[in-house]
Amino acid sequence: MKTRSSKAARLEDVAKLAKVSTATVSRALTLPHKVKARTLERVQQAARTLGYVAHGAARALASRRTHTIGAVVPTLDNAIFANTIQALQRTLDAAGYVLLLASHDFDADIEARVTRTLIERGVDGLVLLGTTHHPDIYRMLESHNLPYVLTWAFDESGNHPCVGFDNRAAGMCIANHLLDLGHRRFAMVSGITAHNERAQERLAGVREALSAHDIALSPGSVIEKPYTHSGGREGLREVLKGNEAPTAVICGNDVLAIGAIAECHAQGLKVPDDVSITGFDDMEMASLISPALTTVRFPTAEMGVYAANHLLARLDDRSVELRNKLPTELIVRASAAAPARK
Amino acid sequence: MKTRSSKAARLEDVAKLAKVSTATVSRALTLPHKVKARTLERVQQAARTLGYVAHGAARALASRRTHTIGAVVPTLDNAIFANTIQALQRTLDAAGYVLLLASHDFDADIEARVTRTLIERGVDGLVLLGTTHHPDIYRMLESHNLPYVLTWAFDESGNHPCVGFDNRAAGMCIANHLLDLGHRRFAMVSGITAHNERAQERLAGVREALSAHDIALSPGSVIEKPYTHSGGREGLREVLKGNEAPTAVICGNDVLAIGAIAECHAQGLKVPDDVSITGFDDMEMASLISPALTTVRFPTAEMGVYAANHLLARLDDRSVELRNKLPTELIVRASAAAPARK
DNA sequence: CCATTGCGTGTAAACGCTTGCACGAAGAAT
């Protein structure tokens, strides 16, 4: 039963109907304990009959709060980021906040542009992914005094609030596992390392672990590809071209690894008999493909939850630890085994 | 080089620096062709030196436009929805719009609540998924006169703007394919059909195709499970319990199908030799698992693009067709084959 | 019994922008 015909009800309409001032209506709706129970009820009743829905922009303008958090991610096409975002959104929603989402496809300039757009839209806080960002981004964050938190990476410099884990340690971890299995000839199908410290760190971790065994990755055995299945397929093909075929191929994430495994199948290579393949992320699919993927599990959903709570706390002027390093875990499955003796 | 110390620059600051009125600055920034080239340049220069970023809420309040589009999806954890959202966000971004995102985990009440929240935040338009929604949602859309578009389903009633495809036809299509292969004993691991016309329609389509061959799905051979891998695994187990084992199991989407195939592997059943498995969606993973999945391809990204353009057109007062039925395509791969002769 | 406190409410001034209207200048038409 709509009472007004042309336009949506405003605070003033509710006030009139409840025979109180707009101030009281405003308080009744946002700080219920501040008004007498009797008034509260009248106001609520009036709001209900009018189908009142607050005008967010007006509210934001007056209160200088939008109750909106922005998130900028490389892409949602990778299920693993979608996972973090899903957790983030859920946690924000429970606290009455809404998520503004943007993606940039691993392009630093686009990232700067969309971040600006989000700030312009008045987000109360911002979730970014990774530590490497366009200087403009950090500049805007600072000049707007905007709470933010970096995810998916742990900022060793200590300059930025962040929640993440040690990508380098993860790289070392997987490399050591393969070394333990007896592998000595390695290749890596990495993600694009430019502007992506996650990819850089994983590669660095691998290199570090290998060098402890006096093994170096030759230039031809490190291929950078976009984080897609076809990137994994191509990467595997290129890595095989080298003079000495690797017995283990470390992929920059599970998507690449799954692509690489598919390519092995296509080429008649047996995994792990002919070649061991590993990933990073432990996305759900990792356990479902065959052979099941050996990988490193990252706390994707936890990061979303933590990022949300971190920002909510700061917006509430509650104190929080600025940085949070979450644990990772080596997940041993079937895709990596001891190399065939030759 | 920040010029102001404490607070962000406002329009007035820019105006002062450029020695024009705020009106002119506003116009220079939003309707550049309305001001003289010389003035425009002065204003832009001033805006740049001050690092001016418009205040979205104020702008929205005055112009009654937020340049924000809301989207409400069941979940992002299914890559296939993430795919549509990714395309949606990209298209909106290109037009200067921003995406407010919410999810509800297939809960109709949560959906109504978050939709309300988005409307409250002042979205200019709304993208919903499916045709079945809480009456409150349609009520709010109407009373706020809010442009919206339904996706992932084609509204046969003709009451709603939509972009989607014929889920029932897709169901018939996959069933007919299996019938053509010679299957006669079927089971279906469906998604939860309550409040989900997509799941209902696919099931109905399957039933319709089978009944043309005088085959009926017994109650025990239709299992409803959440759209998760483990749902697929459990579904397959339960479906196998019936007195007559099916030679073909139609799964409600690819996620269920992948789970079902994994369960077959776990049980030592060969796909497709012992049992054929099919899905819906043709998510990327469908072609990468083994056996590769026979499924029906849905135009997921196209829906996102179309939904964005549809809303953008209406917000621009350009005319658009209200409904758009996109084609689907049977993708024949290895997971379904002729049943073994017995 | 008066002063003090606290509570519930109203008044009105922001909040930072957009935009209808008015105005003057300059060019076009008569």
Place this chain on the structure above:
DNA sequence: ATTCTTCGTGCAAGCGTTTACACGCAATGG
């Protein structure tokens, strides 16, 4: 030269809230 447009700009009135402050009243304490 005079009138009519057109163009570029400024003035100022909103847009729909929140919130500091003021006010009146009741309860409390001395």
